[in-house]
Amino acid sequence: QQQVRQSPQSLTVWEGETAILNCSYEDSTFDYFPWYWQFPRESPALLIAIRPVSNKKEDGRFTIFFNKREKKLSLHITDSQPGDSATYFCAASASSGSWQLIFGSGTQLTVMP
Amino acid sequence: GGIITQTPKFLIGQEGQKLTLKCQQNFNHDTMYWYRQDSGKGLRLIYYSITENDLQKGDLSEGYDASREKKSSFSLTVTSAQKNEMAVFLCASSIVFQNTLYFGAGTRLSVL
Numbered sequence: 001q002q003q004v005r006q007s008p009q010s011l012t013v014w015e016g017e018t019a020i021l022n023c024s025y026e027d028s029t030f031d032y033f034p035w036y037w038q039f040p041r042e043s044p045a046l047l048i049a050i051r052p053v054s055n056k057k058e059d060g061r062f063t064i065f066f067n068k069r070e071k072k073l074s075l076h077i078t079d080s081q082p083g084d085s086a087t088y089f090c091a092a093s094a095s096s097g098s099w100q101l102i103f104g105s106g107t108q109l110t111v112m113p
Numbered sequence: 114g115g116i117i118t119q120t121p122k123f124l125i126g127q128e129g130q131k132l133t134l135k136c137q138q139n140f141n142h143d144t145m146y147w148y149r150q151d152s153g154k155g156l157r158l159i160y161y162s163i164t165e166n167d168l169q170k171g172d173l174s175e176g177y178d179a180s181r182e183k184k185s186s187f188s189l190t191v192t193s194a195q196k197n198e199m200a201v202f203l204c205a206s207s208i209v210f211q212n213t214l215y216f217g218a219g220t221r222l223s224v225l
Binding site for chain 2: 006009034036042043044045046049089100101102103104105106
């Protein structure tokens, strides 16, 4: 049972374009949604996170859009750069219950120069 | 700043062998985690420890044991290595739950 789903599995965009990475979840008790990125041969690191009190979180070129009703969120990367090429993981957890941080299977983003 | 040190970096085992992976953090974080990363499957939680004397099973705990020896260290044991198993085991820590996870560099396991 996959509680956090990501699409597409891989995405290629040209430098300067906007990359859109999608994430959906099943558990309505999830109330914290971080995105981690992982560069080749490195460990994951936190990129940006959102809590459902807001439906949008922005940090520079990275923006999370959150739709609580549809249990969906997306990460938009504007003006994509080759240095953004990485695997992006959406994750979710609930402040009540088991406290586990559940990761999606990731989207591998390639930004072509 | 701080660092999470995982040892060993590479681990080659035999089928059926008991293998132990170690993790040390100097962030003074309360919560520590063990995740397994397989290609194309994201990160799956094996065990976590909210505080020093706590141990919780994740969704992938079968076949593993864990031990939180002290606040700064958290070890994982593969109780019986499976033939052709290949994965990266990532240790992480955070101040409290739902805070930023900081990951170690990982231990790459190969079972012959």
